[in-house]
Amino acid sequence: MTHPHHAGFPARRRGTKSRIALATGLVLALAVGTAYATELGPFGDPDGPDPAAVGTARDFLDDWAAGRTGQAGALTSRPQEADRILLGFTEGLEITKPTFTVDEPVLREDGSVRVPFTAKMPITDLGTWTYRSVLPVSRDSDGDWVVDWSISVVHPKLSATEKFRLQRGRTSVDFVDRAGKRLSAETHPSLAPALNELAGQSGGGPRGEIQRVNRLTGAVTATEVSFSSGSVNPPKEAVRTTLDATWQTAADKALSHAGGKNAALVALRVDNGEVLAMANSPASGFNRAASGTYAPGSTFKVVTTAALLMKQAVRPDQVVNCPKSLTVGKPFQNVEKSEHPGATFRDDFAESCNTAFIGLRGELSDAELKEVAGTYFGVGQKWGIGISSFDGSVPVPKDETEKAAAMIGQGKVLANPLVMASVTATAVSGTFHQPKLVPNAKDRTETADLPAGTVTQLRELMRRTVTHGTASVLGGLPGQVGAKTGTAEVNATDPNNGWLVAYRGNVAVACIVEQGITGGGSAGPVIRDLFSTVPGDPT
Structure with missing residues (x-):
């Protein structure tokens, strides 16, 4: 996922695996372009989760939010696979500017740490898809904290047999250019973002849903979330634009x-x-x-x-x-x-x-x-x-x-x-x-x-x-x-x-x-x- 505001992220020097990020029990919001907290504070319990483990989880979500999927993948146990899945997930579903909220981490008996988080994924022109997932973090063979990668890290229902698909419905508003010629996302695909926004303002906004589908057959197994906007009575006349077909x-x-x-x-x-x-x-x-x-x-x-x-x-x-x-x-x-x-x-x-x-x-x-x-x-x-x-x-x-x-x-x-x-x-x-x-x-x-x-x-x-x-x-x-x-x-x-x-x-x-x-x-x-x-x- 590349965004142009996207073009302004500075390259960061950070020894992520060796960096100690102080942790807190407070919620930490992570978002693209946001100034993140640099101190997380101690948990208070000396036997609680290692702050460095939480720091790795934070960095992973930070990079994912900013579209740095390669850097996020490097913080996992399977860097190349993680990079590929993260990139395909956001691009395929037309997700822009994801944000993540980290909840209080949990120390497990085996010494690993589970970091729950809430994801908010804005779907272009439709709405925000909100769900919860967990980052499992453990030490690798070198003793560094890494995210234990599995495809379910991205979403609990994402698996080797099922994936998500964005299905858009046609807006209930017609558009014409300056001379009265019909315009649509079908005839002029790159106008889709502008026309969908105009449709919402005109009372007949876009519709769509995130579907869970079988990877092999493509059959829909469930509807994860549905979106709709606008009134039930969109304008009867086509909306005129200044565009020239x-x-x-x-x-x-x-x-x-x-x-x-x-x-x-x-x-x-x-x-x-x-x-x-x-x-x-x-x-x-x-x-x-x-x-x-x-x-x-x-x-x-x-x-x-x-x-x-x-x-x-x-x-x-x-x-x-x-x-x-x-x-x-x-x-x-x-x-x-x-x-x-x-x-x-x-x-x-x-x-x-x-x-x-x-x-x-x-x-x-x-x-x-x-x-x-x-x-x-x-x-x-x-x-x-x-x-x-x-x-x-x-x-x-x-x-x-x-x-x-x-x-x-x-x-x-x-x-x-x-x-x-x-x-x-x-x-x-x-x-x-x-x-x-x-x-x-x-x-x-x-x-x-x-x-x-x-x-x-x-x-x-x-x-x-x-x-x-x-x-x-x-x-x-x-x-x-x-x-x-x-x-x-x-x-x-x-x-x-x-x-x-x-x-x-x-x-x-x-x-x-x-x-x-x-x-x-x-x-x-x-x-x-x-x-x-x-x-x-x-x-």
Whole structure:
């Protein structure tokens, strides 16, 4: 299970087997993204469970909750099998953000420890499946505490003969695109998360159940839990959206170029923010296009550049050297350690030079990126697009290292394809239009227009990135295409995410490919295919 907010988990150094985690009799809640307690306290009974045993159980659930199934498996007696089962369990049932509550452990006569826990498994668009299970923990041949692995650890009724299956029912709401063409999860699979949420808001929400089935025959042996939402009287008329069936179909097709990696794309109209396509790969599950939380990497340099240009802190033809690396509390470098001595700022933008942008950080106050992102691009304000969405975050940096990272869309700056498609549309039009998925979406944002001169410069810089820079993959397409690539670091070990934002005519697009390494190489072919398939503007 990989989540984009998922992309922000730091790599941890911890000698889990040797670490002593103090234990308590109090309940400890474990959840993805939560700050966990670091002290569990003594049980009080010197003959009670070894705190290190409880620490192993806690770490196992911690890693499972965060989607680190390989690390969770390593804490068991059968690492590879545990990794495989944990990964298949959450992905196959479309579980996102599981949480676990640990109950008081029990010391057994043989010296092993049983750690009961309650699992809460949110099923995408349906509800939360809650159940209880137990982690048996004992010492291995080296004397270290490990989870005694069996398939029933995941769920007491999971076995070698029976497994669980998610069976979804069709929502009782019909949807149409901007021209009245019917849309559904069957015709446009990656719209399922958005349409299911819209259905729930319209009074005819999704239905489904977790079934227990025979592994050999596939026969249903029991229904473990059922879900339903919405009223018994859904709307009689189809719900109209801003989507365009042609663009949506093309977006779904274009994501095939992501090579099976997790990816997402949003295309919207520049003149009014209406979402034309919202596509996710895989098609079912988490709506990473609108709710993902990713570092936008160098695509955020569009905002940084706007801030610099408006302040007249730099001119496109001004020489801003691009050294191979620059240390600001920690070393920063360019992709493939490239350098461009004597480069102009125009070249720095087109070649996506990190060190040149970081070198200009003193031209902006600590709060200036946050202010520009919110005031002119609407980033960080509360949007009302028609479904739940993460609307970006640009915190004020706490030190020079964070400020350096923010200049290039790293550190604590977060966005998703919806946010970055909107940033692109704002940059090339000068006016922020809150994105919306339904025509009657409420807009409570307050923004100001970018200066006309800044817009002209941003368009020219993005165009040059296609003709003489890192977005050359979009060269040769009809129309005046402008773009900005991004390579966003995830952590110290995983491959970088690849980003690309682009505009052509009245359409702005943003695409992310998780672990795509470079934007031009991973997201570039996706957007090229989209623009090639739909050569003109939407009507």
